[in-house]
């Protein structure tokens with residue numbers, strides 16, 4: 001069962017329930033090194049749950065989760081915390097500390113998890129803020145930032161420990177279309193420049209097709225389709241084609257119609 005793992009992350013037959021609701025039902029998913037895998041799915045389909053499982057902050061009811069050769073579902077707490085440093089997370093609402101300036105927010109993982117000096121930390125913070133185009137905003141407070149700027153800061157913070165894998169939870173949610181494209185471009189550039197693997201969950205199709213080198217669609221607790229963007233576009237699965245085109249005709253809305261009329 002615990003064969004060595006050549007993928008950067010893997011869910012193997014993972015089931016996750018919250019109370020009586022089965023959110024993930026024997027889901028298997030492999031993340032390949034240096035790809036940008038976009039996980040598609042409706043709101044509430046379990047996308048954030050997948051990211052929290054990969055990060056090891058949530059444990060499955062059944063199945064196992066791997067980060068490289070480590071079966072994180074079996075690791076003792078301290079080992080897990082050490083492994084987690086190799087994974088960066090960009091949260092949906094940026095999750096910045098409102099009482100701290102940008103600099104402190106970005107420095108946080110370095111201060112908490114390393115014994116680097118103030119000078120070393122400042123150097124890394126500057127470098128990462130520069131990468132995301134936010135060097136001049138070091139001393140601003142989060143309340144002074146636009147949504148797009150907060151997202152950049154959050155990305156800089158995810159980068160300070162030089163992760164091998166970055167997880168993005170709805171990176172463009174709530175941003176205007178122009179800012180959304182800017183953030184998408186940034187994700188693509190970073191992944192190509194620093195050779196970091198990205199897993200992005202989203203329900204926004206324009207963004208998904210810009211970013212993805214590969215896609216997987218989650219529906220009713222299962223991965224119902226997986227492939228390159230081109231393969232996804234050609235999918236014969238009516239749920240996938242409806243989701244990709246945003247059509248009101250198809251199986252997705254039929255359920256809601258039934259729910260409304262019954």
Ligand SMILES: Nc1ncnc2c1ncn2[C@@H]1O[C@H](COP(=O)(O)OP(=O)(O)O)[C@@H](O)[C@H]1O
Pocket residue numbers: 018019023041042043044045046047048049050
């Ligand atoms: N900690 C939790 N306790 C109870 N239910 C949860 C919890 N986390 C998620 N859920 C439920 O699991 C489902 C999937 O959630 P989530 O992964 O956040 O979906 P998505 O990110 O695709 O919108 C939702 O129905 C949500 O209400």
Ligand SMILES: [Mg+2]
Pocket residue numbers: 047048049169
């Ligand atoms: Mg979510």
